[in-house]
Amino acid sequence: MRVAVIGAAGYVGGELLRLLLQHPAVTDCVATSRSQAGKPIADIHPGVAELTDARFAGLTPGEAARGCDVVFLALEHGESSKLAGEVFDAGPGLVIDLAADFRITEPRLHERYYGSHAAPELVHRFRYGLADVLGASLRGATAIAAPGCFASAAQLALYPLRGLELAAPPALFGITGSSGAGVHARPSTHHPARAHNLFAYSAMGHRHEGEVLEQWRAWTGDATARARLMTHSGPFVRGIYLTLHATLAAQAPVLDAAAVTTLLADSYAGRPFVRITAAPPELTHAVGTNNALIHGVPSTDGRELQVMVAIDNLIKGAGGQAVQAMNLALGLDETAGLRAGSPFPV
Numbered sequence: 001m002r003v004a005v006i007g008a009a010g011y012v013g014g015e016l017l018r019l020l021l022q023h024p025a026v027t028d029c030v031a032t033s034r035s036q037a038g039k040p041i042a043d044i045h046p047g048v049a050e051l052t053d054a055r056f057a058g059l060t061p062g063e064a065a066r067g068c069d070v071v072f073l074a075l076e077h078g079e080s081s082k083l084a085g086e087v088f089d090a091g092p093g094l095v096i097d098l099a100a101d102f103r104i105t106e107p108r109l110h111e112r113y114y115g116s117h118a119a120p121e122l123v124h125r126f127r128y129g130l131a132d133v134l135g136a137s138l139r140g141a142t143a144i145a146a147p148g149c150f151a152s153a154a155q156l157a158l159y160p161l162r163g164l165e166l167a168a169p170p171a172l173f174g175i176t177g178s179s180g181a182g183v184h185a186r187p188s189t190h191h192p193a194r195a196h197n198l199f200a201y202s203a204m205g206h207r208h209e210g211e212v213l214e215q216w217r218a219w220t221g222d223a224t225a226r227a228r229l230m231t232h233s234g235p236f237v238r239g240i241y242l243t244l245h246a247t248l249a250a251q252a253p254v255l256d257a258a259a260v261t262t263l264l265a266d267s268y269a270g271r272p273f274v275r276i277t278a279a280p281p282e283l284t285h286a287v288g289t290n291n292a293l294i295h296g297v298p299s300t301d302g303r304e305l306q307v308m309v310a311i312d313n314l315i316k317g318a319g320g321q322a323v324q325a326m327n328l329a330l331g332l333d334e335t336a337g338l339r340a341g342s343p344f345p346v
Helices: 011-020 061-065 079-089 107-114 120-125 131-138 149-161 208-220 257-267 315-330
Strands: 002-006 028-032 070-073 094-097 143-145 171-176 199-201 228-233 240-247 274-276 292-298 304-311
Touching: 002 011, 002 061, 011 028, 011 315, 028 061, 061 070, 061 079, 070 079, 070 315, 079 094, 079 120, 094 315, 107 208, 131 149, 131 315, 143 315, 149 171, 149 208, 149 228, 149 240, 149 257, 149 292, 149 304, 149 315, 208 228, 257 274, 257 292, 304 315
Parallel strands: 002 028, 002 070, 070 094, 094 143, 171 228, 274 292
Antiparallel strands: 171 240, 199 228, 240 304, 292 304
């Protein structure tokens, strides 16, 4: 299988390459980068030094996509919309976009969080690719929008609650590592500003909240359903730790610990990368893996519920989930290329 990663010089591109170069079905992998064309890939991504001695190609997106079975767009938000038409014209079997361009299908919701869409005619070609929820239903997809990192953690916490009667919109408090901001340094990601520090950002309107709302409304059948995502920057490089809090409606049955565990286990039965843990997960246990570690606990009176999720933002929240979605879309083993062990401690 021939694959191409367009825009492969960033952190997400590096993780994609590391996974794809070890994937049993991938025989040829092309990596493009306008800024790094001609440079050895391993100079930018030392983690693949043992896997390839290839260089970044300076091909156009159409040239890179021609003859490929799968094309990954690992570009900054807004760039995929400009290039997707050219990529589709090249005729690859499957296109997977890791930016936010095609995650939201409802035009007004997209405009609220991202402004006007540069390529609205292409939006409905894409399927939203939350792999751990959709599973085998992704089979046959020809274009997939990979979920955002915060959105992945938030939705994995929300999904088991879709059938519960709630007294108010769920609140989701999440903390991400600095790698989530990308490879280019900014004041908020510069090490002296990030180390030994913690701060909120995008208050009352993080962009990933848009895709969370669209999926939450579909799951609940309520077009006005709400959920609030509260995002924070933490003093670590990789990972997202998120806690959901929900209050049950007065008429809803109370939940004890066994019922909460059953609720989570039933929601993710048979999903190979979701692990229901016996205690609140630790972030370092998820880092370096495609796993989502999830734990739920009720209040003593059974009227409130907390769900905790730990993921690696660059793997489960980006490259790993994209490869998982590729496997599902093509009818491959869902776990192919994703079962490598992780380092500990990190």
